[in-house]
Amino acid sequence: MSSDSSDDDMPLARTNGHLSASTVSKAEDKAMDSRAKPKPAPVSIRNGPVGDASPHTNGNGKRKSRSSINRVSYRDESDSEDGRLAKRQKKVVPDDSDDEVLSKRKGKLPPAASETAMAEDSDDDMPLNAKLASKRKAIEKNAEKDAKAIRASESKAKKPTPKKAIKDDSDSDVPLAGAKGKKRLSNGVNGKGKANGVKPEDSDSDAPIRKKVKTAASTAAAKTKTKGKAEKSTPAKKAPAKKAKKEVSEEPSKSEDDEEAEYRWWDAPKKEDDSVKWKTLEHNGVLFPPAYEPLPKSVKLVYNGTPVNLHVDAEEVAGFFGSMLNSTHNVENPTFQKNFFADFKEILNRTGGATDRSGKKVDIKEFAKLDFQAIFDYYYAKNEAKKARPAAEKKAEKAERDKVETPYMYCKWDGRKEKVGNFRVEPPGLFRGRGEHPKTGKVKKRVLPEQITINIGKDAKVPPPPDGHKWKAIQHDNKATWLAMWQENINGSYKYVMLGATSAVKGQSDFKKFEKARELKKHIARIRKDYTADLKAESMADRQRATAVYLIDKFALRAGNEKDTENEAETVGCCSLKYEHVTLQEPNTVIFDFLGKDSIRFYDEVTVDRQVFKNLRVFKKAPKKEGDDIFDRLNTTQLNKHLSSYMPGLTAKVFRTYNASYTMSNLLRDLKVSDATTAEKIKLYNDCNREVAILCNHKRTVGAGHEAQMEKLGDRIKGLKYQKWRNKMMLLDLDPKQKKKKGASFFELDPDLDEAWILEHQNFLVEEQRTKIQKKFEKDNEKRQQDKEKPMPDKELKERLRVADDLAKKFKKENKSKKVEAEGRGPTVEKVDGNIKKIEERIRTLELQAADRDGNKEVALGTSKINYIDPRLTVVFSKKFGVPIEKFFSKTLREKFNWAIKSVEDDDNWEF
Structure with a gap:
């Protein structure tokens, strides 16, 4: 197969490095058969050893530009994992360790290792990646069979059929x-x-x-x-x-x-003209964030021990930093601090600087001398007071907020009411970015109406801008799916107000994405056959392209787009891999170590075909060195152009969707779930989802609260075990002969429980009872107050609390006598025995949940489930094995994937 491009097509910037020869001679190819191990690039040269707790930075090396041009794109980005614009601000959470004045903290770096944390291998001898690799050959054989079956079925369908009378509606679309x-x-x-x-x-x-x-x-x-x-x-x-x-x-x-x-x-x-997205469109524009409320006069930024007065604009920016002191990952990051201080200084200079109480100028020169603690304390106290408000006040505030937001929540799209996704304009604040973003900490400026373009129907009423303002522009582009757009100041990217995930437009976009991946089933066998042949091509461009498609197909690498390394985090994909990102170990092991999308570290040791290993040796051949491109005669545009020759619209991204969905389909099909409980079925499904997530490198940071959550779950399991033991003791109370009948071991205390834990748990149960009673009392009084009735006296509360006191006395008696009296109305041996079985079932369910949660701590199941696995696979699994769809899809996802649920509701045998 001929190359898609000549040397002349290569980006000019590539010639600055060491460029591979245009062809691979037979002698050179043969020489690579030698098992003599070349000196490889050291593993983790940029990212540090695996498991290192230090931040995974990308070093000082800068990627050579690939002459990419930034253009404004109006197309629907519904397939993107980053589609949501406005993100909720994190609640301020107290952290005793952060009470120290920021300027006094020294030597601390942001815990970036957690951002790029690797999932540890399971307890099994073979890690999940290796297990999945061992299944991949069987899955690929299935794919080849499916492709042949589809082609045979299509050729059969194309055969002419004898003419006969046809009813008017027989061939209707x-x-x-x-x-x-x-x-x-x-x-x-x-x-x-x-x-x-x-x-x-x-x-x-x-x-x-x-x-x-x-x-x-x-x-x-x-x-x-x-x-x-x-x-x-x-x-x-x-x-x-x-x-x-x-x-x-x-x-x-x-x-x-x-x-x-x-x-x-x-x-x-189906529409004949798919480019026209709507005929009529009406909406109410966007909702702007509230204006800034100045700090009380008593709350000041402190510089070098001196409280300073600031212009309201500078004070607002100081508040951005001060309100997030508890987010140590950000505020202790040197890059975050540097970028914030540079922007803060610029605003200070523009607004007249800072003064002390006497009005004397204070020259703010050093970030380390700034003390934001008073600002943090103010916002933290304000937040706590807000949370502590009565329920009625919170409810009233929500009603008022809903009243303000309601006009913006829906639009009228071709006469249908559709929900708008992100109608709120992003509030100003500090940019955080993902991973090691070079612009983290910079000030996100307030977006004004003058920056916003409105897209609306010609005959619709244009929403009025806020008083004293005007829109940047009004347009009537019915080939665009966005309602409003503006350019943000950090990266110069465009933000779009789109329809919600539950809308028909978004649903159709998802449907097309998965249908395109399904269409790839017809062509995958031929594509694999062709790139396997081109792995030995004489043309270097063809050989590089074939090797890249192999890696994208087999290991779900992203294609990799050009980056402006001055302004963006240096993340790479397959086509933009550098010399140092790939380490070769004879005979056919390849170690990838680079920062992928969102600066998440991709580290994987994989076994490849011998020819692929040889090719990578050729691509890394001297005089290439660190900083040089491996695929220097290939870029994503050329790769996607080649792929589209097999199938219209085929890009490298479709491979990820196809491989994720097809792999999930095969894994689910091979499951044995006939005798499994609902909890076991859910875990089996999640295990399959986890394998796909690992295939796609969908990792996440281990949550700070994960350990506490696991401990809490462990205590719940132990609590149930204690409850089971108490019920066993009740059996003996009802019928002492049960000890002989069931055996003494049946009544022994679970080894996980000891006396100290039991005492602690009993105290917890008593206090939990007290808390419930107090809350119920307060709620009842609040209701009486609303109904203008006299509140109940404290005497009533004391009377109610006797229940908790009685429970404490009961536990004390049981600990002393080592006996438990049977509880409940008319207790019998049968009833208590039934209770024990129910508790055992609950214990099994929680243990499965604990194992599932711990297994998922570093794997983002949601990303693959929402974006890469066809939701119809989940729906069919749910229906086929009687597991409620609610166990897999939240309410939001059920609305988003309503098309998937409804479209296969009568087809249990639907296959990807």
């Missing part, structure tokens, strides 16, 4: 209304009287538009020609020539909401 075998009904109306899932009589009554306008999209019914060709949808009623300007109402009434039918877009005919 309108899919089946329900389960298999149900007949299509004429005019594209299903068995429930809906056209494409939308009731015709309700299609034009969607809230929140005050003035309803019927559109072709909302009233069309699918009609078909007699010769089996689908006719274009035609409107039942033409829209009026002049459309009145419309306004989005604040909140649809309940009756309007109830009448609104679900839009089953997955059952609707």
Whole structure:
């Protein structure tokens, strides 16, 4: 197969380094068969040894530019893992270790090792990666069989069929209304009287538009020609020539909401022109964050022991830093400190600087002399007071907030009410970034209306900007799916207000992504055959491309895009791997060690085909050295152009989706779950998900609270074991002969429990009872106060607390006598025996949860489950084995993947 590019196509910047020869001679190829071990790049030359607690930085080396050009992109980025714009600010949590004035802390570095923490191998001899690699060959054979079966099925379907009379609706593009075998009904109306899932009589009554306008999209019914060709949808009623300007109402009434039918877009005919995203679009714009509230006069930033007065703009920026002193990972990071101080100084200079109480100028020169503790204490106290407010006050505040937000929550998209995802403009603050971002700590400026472009329908009412302001621009681009956009000041990137994850637009985007991955099933065998042949190509460009596709396919490496290393963290992917990122060990082991997406460390030792190993030796051949590209005759544009020749729209990214989904499909298919409990089935599913997440390198930082959570879960299990033992003692109280019948060992105390722990647990149970009683008393009094009734006296509380006192006395008696009296109404041996079995089941469930949680502590299951594994696989598993879908998808995900749940609800045998 010929090369996609000549030497002339290579980016100019590549020639600055050591460039590989344009061809590989047979002699050179043969020489690489020698097992003489070349001097490899040392392992972890930039990232430190595996398991090192030091920060994993990328060293001082800078990547050579690949002449990438930043352009404004208006396309829908729904496939991105970073789609969400506004992120909730973290709550301020007290940390006794951080009470020290920041300037006094010395020698501490940000705990970046946790950011790039590696998942430890399991207790088994073979780590999960190796286990998955051992299964991969079988999975690839299955893929080859599937590809042949699909091609055979398609060729059979293409054979001409004898002509015969065909009913008007026999070849309609309108899919089946329900389960298999149900007949299509004429005019594209299903068995429930809906056209494409939308009731015709309700299609034009969607809230929140005050003035309803019927559109072709909302009233069309699918009609078909007699010769089996689908006719274009035609409107039942033409829209009026002049459309009145419309306004989005604040909140649809309940009756309007109830009448609104679900839009089953997955059952609707495919659009001929997919580039046009909407015909009508109305929305209320964006919600700006509240204005800054100045600090009380008593709260000051302190410099070198002197409280200073600041301009309100400088004070706000000081507050950004001061409010997050507890986030040591950020505020103790030297890069974060340096960037913050540079921006803070610039704002100080622009606003007149700082003065002391007498008005004398204070020259702020050193960051180390700044003391933000008073600011932190103020915001922490304010936050604690907010949390301690009565429930009624919190409820009232939420109602007020909802009232303000409601107009922005929904838009009108082709006559349908759709939820807007991120309608809030990001508040100002300090940029944190991911991993070792070089701009962490810089000030994110407040976004003004003058920076925002609104995208809306031509006939819709343009939302008014805040008083005294105007929008940057108004446009009517119906090929774009964003409602508003602006450019942020940190990286110069564009932020978009998009529809929510539950919208039809986002659902269709997800559907297309997974369908494209499914389509790759037809071509994967040929692609693998071709790149295997090209691993020995004479052309260096062809050989590099084949090797890159091999690594992307086999090890789920990201393709790797060009970076501006001055402004972005130096992260790499397959095509941008450097000499030092790959270590070779004879005979065919390759060690990858680099910072991948979000500056998460990718470290993996893999076994590759011998030819791939030889090729990597060729690509690293002298005079190449550290800093040089391995794939110096390949970039992602060329790679994706080559892949698209197999299948329209095929890119390196599709391989990750395909491999994740196809691997998950095979793993789930091989599970033996017939006799498993629900908890065991969930764990088996999560084990499969974990293997896919490791394949895709979806790692996460071990949470600071993980150990505490595991300890708490362990205490819950021990608490249940204590409860089980008490019930066994109750059996003896009811029938002493049970000891002989069941054996003395049955009644022995669990080895996990000791006397000290039991005493502590008993105290905990008593105090827990007291707390519950007190909270119930306070809640009852609060309700009485709302109903304008006299509150209950403290005497009532003391009376209620006797229950806890009685429990303490009971435990004391049991500890002394070593006997437990049977509890409950009419206790019998059968009832207590049944209780013991229920407790044992709960213990098994919690132990499975504990093992599952500990196994997932460094693996991000959510990323693969949400973005790479076809959700229909999860739905089918759930239905097939009787596990509630709620166990796998949260409410938000059930709404996001509603299309997946509904589209396979009648097909238990659906396969990826």
